Amino acid sequence: MSLFRLKEKIIQGVFTVLAFSSLLFLVGIIFVLFKEGLPIFKDVKISDFLFGRFWYPTYEPPEFGVLPLIVGSFYVSLGAMFVCVPLGIGSALYINEMASYKQKAILKPLIEILASVPSIIYGFFAMAILAPFLQKTFNIPIGLCTLNASIILGVMATPTVCSLAEDALSYVPRSFREASFAVGATRWQTLIKVVIPAAGSGISTAVILGMSRAIGETMTVLMAAGGAAIIPTSIFDPVRPMTAAIAAEMGEAPVGGDHYHALFAIALALFLITFFFNILAEIISRRFRIKLGLSG
Amino acid sequence: MNQNTIQKIGFGFLSFSVIATISFLFIIIFFIAARGIRVISWEFLTAGPRDGMTAGGVAPAIVGTFYLTLGAIIFALPLGIACAIYLCEYSPKGAVVNIIRLSINNLAGVPSVVFGLFGLAVFVKFFNFGASILSGSLSLGILVLPLIISATQEALLAIPHSIREASMALGATKWQTIKKIVLPAAVPGILTGTILSIGRVAGETAPILFTAAAFYLKGYPKSVFSEVMALPYHIYALMTEGVYPEKQTAIAYGCSFILLVLVLLVSGLAIFIRQRQRSYYHG
Amino acid sequence: MDNLPIKMRAHGVDFFYGQHHALKNINLDIAKNHVTAIIGPSGCGKSTFIRLLNRMNEMVPNTTLTGKIYLDCLDILSPCIDPAEVRRRVGMVFQKPNPFPKNIFENISYGLEVNGIKNKQLIEDRVVESLKKSAIWDEVKDRLHDSALRLSGGQQQRLCIARCLAIQPEVLLFDEPCASLDPISTRKIEELILELKKDYTIAIVTHNMQQAARISDYTGFFLLGDLIEFDKTEKIFKAPHDSRTEDYITGRFG
Numbered sequence: 001m002s003l004f005r006l007k008e009k010i011i012q013g014v015f016t017v018l019a020f021s022s023l024l025f026l027v028g029i030i031f032v033l034f035k036e037g038l039p040i041f042k043d044v045k046i047s048d049f050l051f052g053r054f055w056y057p058t059y060e061p062p063e064f065g066v067l068p069l070i071v072g073s074f075y076v077s078l079g080a081m082f083v084c085v086p087l088g089i090g091s092a093l094y095i096n097e098m099a100s101y102k103q104k105a106i107l108k109p110l111i112e113i114l115a116s117v118p119s120i121i122y123g124f125f126a127m128a129i130l131a132p133f134l135q136k137t138f139n140i141p142i143g144l145c146t147l148n149a150s151i152i153l154g155v156m157a158t159p160t161v162c163s164l165a166e167d168a169l170s171y172v173p174r175s176f177r178e179a180s181f182a183v184g185a186t187r188w189q190t191l192i193k194v195v196i197p198a199a200g201s202g203i204s205t206a207v208i209l210g211m212s213r214a215i216g217e218t219m220t221v222l223m224a225a226g227g228a229a230i231i232p233t234s235i236f237d238p239v240r241p242m243t244a245a246i247a248a249e250m251g252e253a254p255v256g257g258d259h260y261h262a263l264f265a266i267a268l269a270l271f272l273i274t275f276f277f278n279i280l281a282e283i284i285s286r287r288f289r290i291k292l293g294l295s296g
Numbered sequence: 297m298n299q300n301t302i303q304k305i306g307f308g309f310l311s312f313s314v315i316a317t318i319s320f321l322f323i324i325i326f327f328i329a330a331r332g333i334r335v336i337s338w339e340f341l342t343a344g345p346r347d348g349m350t351a352g353g354v355a356p357a358i359v360g361t362f363y364l365t366l367g368a369i370i371f372a373l374p375l376g377i378a379c380a381i382y383l384c385e386y387s388p389k390g391a392v393v394n395i396i397r398l399s400i401n402n403l404a405g406v407p408s409v410v411f412g413l414f415g416l417a418v419f420v421k422f423f424n425f426g427a428s429i430l431s432g433s434l435s436l437g438i439l440v441l442p443l444i445i446s447a448t449q450e451a452l453l454a455i456p457h458s459i460r461e462a463s464m465a466l467g468a469t470k471w472q473t474i475k476k477i478v479l480p481a482a483v484p485g486i487l488t489g490t491i492l493s494i495g496r497v498a499g500e501t502a503p504i505l506f507t508a509a510a511f512y513l514k515g516y517p518k519s520v521f522s523e524v525m526a527l528p529y530h531i532y533a534l535m536t537e538g539v540y541p542e543k544q545t546a547i548a549y550g551c552s553f554i555l556l557v558l559v560l561l562v563s564g565l566a567i568f569i570r571q572r573q574r575s576y577y578h579g
Numbered sequence: 580m581d582n583l584p585i586k587m588r589a590h591g592v593d594f595f596y597g598q599h600h601a602l603k604n605i606n607l608d609i610a611k612n613h614v615t616a617i618i619g620p621s622g623c624g625k626s627t628f629i630r631l632l633n634r635m636n637e638m639v640p641n642t643t644l645t646g647k648i649y650l651d652c653l654d655i656l657s658p659c660i661d662p663a664e665v666r667r668r669v670g671m672v673f674q675k676p677n678p679f680p681k682n683i684f685e686n687i688s689y690g691l692e693v694n695g696i697k698n699k700q701l702i703e704d705r706v707v708e709s710l711k712k713s714a715i716w717d718e719v720k721d722r723l724h725d726s727a728l729r730l731s732g733g734q735q736q737r738l739c740i741a742r743c744l745a746i747q748p749e750v751l752l753f754d755e756p757c758a759s760l761d762p763i764s765t766r767k768i769e770e771l772i773l774e775l776k777k778d779y780t781i782a783i784v785t786h787n788m789q790q791a792a793r794i795s796d797y798t799g800f801f802l803l804g805d806l807i808e809f810d811k812t813e814k815i816f817k818a819p820h821d822s823r824t825e826d827y828i829t830g831r832f833g
Contacts, residue, residue, distance in 0.1 A: 118499020
């Protein structure tokens, strides 16, 4: 009998230890980023690093200003928002409010499949098909630019935004809608004045996570954005977002050198930015669930 | 404007959004299939690259992707299931569980290239596995862990509490209940999650850039410590590092087509299984 | 209590969900080979009480239990007793039928397997015997390998009873076993309970007073965590001592 109980205790112990692995990996990632990223600040001042306008890591002497990379990331991601926010939320509203049962059964899996297309495929598509198309349409010297990256990134983030927003909408109780219909509101008025505000913070979580996904996306921007480390002045300028710089340069950076540490420091900044977005989304969605009386 | 007109415009926009979103999927599939299918041949699927990557096939890349995916799943599946079991079946509610949940959520949001850097610093350098199948699989495994955990959790939570009670009331221990009642009932859900993870891992590129992938290798990998070619990386390399863009773009179309077909089949299968499972529960 | 042999005894039991005092100083004896019914309005603690008798309460976190519960002379709450051991001797049938998502045969054999019985012949014999005892054998004998989830609600509940019987418990606890069943299935379960009391000691929680009157020998009336009155069923229904019991059984509240 006590042997039985001992066995149970041991099994529980094993599960507890294994469950901590995810924590271990997250902490490990943070640790590695700090350990490999911080040494760059021995040679480069933190303000020169963050606000320096020139990223010439292989020049002699090298310059490690990551401002163009950070601006590039935000520029491309904000552009992507113009695609994925209206399309993602619009699709979510359609699926939740207008689609018949049958349409839903087709649309939801299709959107999920769109989400499962690998980023390399999006990147390849942007490079091989979208860029030449833009080049011709807008008569620009090169199609690989911010606009190209933003469009493809927006398409990529659309399913993320859509399914998260759809979740949020599905939590809005029927009774809210019925109350609105009962006072003579049209379906559209109900949607705009009752449903969207009720799901508002859930929808904003979807947007934030879409943004976070766009900023962290690597292969797509690496292939589509053109790769020039300059601060863009128009949407037809090429850019080099943070992720693209890491992916493109890490292979050539000598381990333990300044360039290597600088790339880790960029990854650290990138991690902190997405971490901030994720925590923000977590807080908002927790409030949202409490507001609608769902379990915290 | 009258309310009906506004409503019509509004609903028109919503219909447009969904049609646009879905058409992206078909546009991407169409272009890649139309140009990719031309290069697919028996040789393309079964031979290695020749003539400075301008001819021949991509078999080593297909095999490499298979090894990396297999390795990642072997690593992440048991760990993810164990983690989900702890969270759903054992964990007393409280601070510890919240921390684990939070770390899983955040791990899911970490950019994929960061997993590559972690793999580089830890597996390639610190453990000295070098750029290898092992390093790449582990990096991919950590990336996909949150996905497996949340799919398993969902599957476990869908199992009614009452059958756990029934088992305990018969004198079964907690572990017997989990092993013989809860897990078997959760298998379809876990399977769906695993298949989706396979699709995700097979297409990931950034984590293997510095941990496993090689542009060109003679022959097939010999052990877990060998570098490998991989389909997604091969596409990237052909498009950015090639010397003969004309011919290499055609090969990249072929690779993209194969990868797209693989991933769509795999996720289609997962979605199909889940759909069937749902209708089974609803009678 | 007429000097009947006592199978289970609750002595000075108090139970808390967090701060909420759910059961207050309960003293109640369950006579061997009799049916003891526990009645009372919703939220009175009757289900909570019956779940203490095989330590199912331990599956709910953040609760406190004081007092003693005996099975024969065994103090089942003692820390050196394995709850699994108690549950093997004190079986339980729940409000909603809860068969495992397995076939009919496996549903019954499961309890034997987890208790370490490996002999195939013995398992088969026990499965057949328990299905016969729970009056469901004739309905399922030709489809033992069909999923239990395909049975009707009433059949599922009898299957759950058979599942309990297979491990040969001494006491059977029924937690509103007919709450989700139609009148015909209910009648079948009631007949079964009357049949089973020859071999087992039975305690049943019910909110259906006619049911308590029809099948039980003793009845306890719970109200807001107190055991108001406990006596022979006949007495409770014909001449209750306490005015609150009378109010309840005559339908003035609850």
